[in-house]
Amino acid sequence: xxxxxxxxxxxxxxxxxxxxxxxxxxxxxxxxxxxxxxxxxxxxxxxxxxxxxxxxxxxxxxxxxxxxxxxxxxxxxxxxxxxxxxxxxxxxxxxxxxxxxxxxxxxxxxxxxxxxxxxxxxxxxxxxxxxxxxxxxxxxxxxxxxxxxxxxxxxxxxxxxxxxxxxxxxxxxxxxxxxxxxxxxxxxxxxxxxxxxxxxxxxxxxxxxxxxxxxxxxxxxxxxxxxxxxxxxxxxxxxxxxxxxxxxxxxxxxxxxxxxxxxxxxx
Numbered sequence: 001x002x003x004x005x006x007x008x009x010x011x012x013x014x015x016x017x018x019x020x021x022x023x024x025x026x027x028x029x030x031x032x033x034x035x036x037x038x039x040x041x042x043x044x045x046x047x048x049x050x051x052x053x054x055x056x057x058x059x060x061x062x063x064x065x066x067x068x069x070x071x072x073x074x075x076x077x078x079x080x081x082x083x084x085x086x087x088x089x090x091x092x093x094x095x096x097x098x099x100x101x102x103x104x105x106x107x108x109x110x111x112x113x114x115x116x117x118x119x120x121x122x123x124x125x126x127x128x129x130x131x132x133x134x135x136x137x138x139x140x141x142x143x144x145x146x147x148x149x150x151x152x153x154x155x156x157x158x159x160x161x162x163x164x165x166x167x168x169x170x171x172x173x174x175x176x177x178x179x180x181x182x183x184x185x186x187x188x189x190x191x192x193x194x195x196x197x198x199x200x201x202x203x204x205x206x207x208x209x210x211x212x213x214x215x216x217x218x219x220x221x222x223x224x225x226x227x228x229x230x231x232x233x234x235x236x237x238x239x240x241x242x243x244x245x246x247x248x249x250x251x252x253x254x255x256x257x258x259x260x261x262x263x264x265x266x267x
């Protein structure tokens with residue numbers, strides 16, 4: 001297990017050096033969520049948006065593939081189509097995730113790359129999720145960071161993070177499991193099944209312990225607690241997407257993230 005104190009004074013000072021904006025959860029399509037991550041990290045890198053915490057809302061179930069994963073290696077496409085589970089691909093690496101709107105807690109951080117100056121890649125993962133580990137501990141969940149990119153507990157893995165860097169900014173997004181529809185997950189993901197291809201990055205099979213198994217708190221209460229933990233420690237001002245940000249994300253969702261060339265970048 002990690003140290004009892006997840007964040008150093010130096011880490012805290014790095015966070016407080018910036019003025020943070022909050023984009024509260026709004027239900028959006030899986031494709032729009034993918035596109036927004038790219039648009040917003042680029043905006044922060046270009047100095048057109050202040051560093052931002054975005055809480056995701058999901059409109060539909062989906063499988064989110066990492067940037068370098070093979071579709072057929074990770075997903076049963078026929079089962080996904082039959083069950084109405086959309087397949088999308090994000091701009092960051094890492095493994096596949098099965099998402100249902102009420103079953104996941106997802107957020108993104110968009111920060112200047114200078115925030116992680118002199119950090120190794122592994123150190124930056126710990127740094128960006130340390131406040132979350134502390135917030136979960138405040139709720140009585142014995143959570144800790146597990147290299148390279150997991151939040152875990154004695155009961156099992158709670159969530160995983162991934163990163164992408166664009167034009168002077170870093171995107172760090174994390175998804176935690178709140179509840180899990182295991183039968184549907186096993187139907188659409190090839191978790192634990194024989195892989196069909198050796199192309200691309202495969203997902204590691206790890207025991208997952210959704211938060212609902214570890215606390216009686218509603219999903220919304222946990223999200224509110226995470227936001228308040230962030231606000232109390234670093235400062236956080238309510239914000240909304242700018243009209244041009246939304247327009248650009250909608251265009252990218254249509255033209256690129258919704259294209260087969262992107263989704264099936266590795267078949």
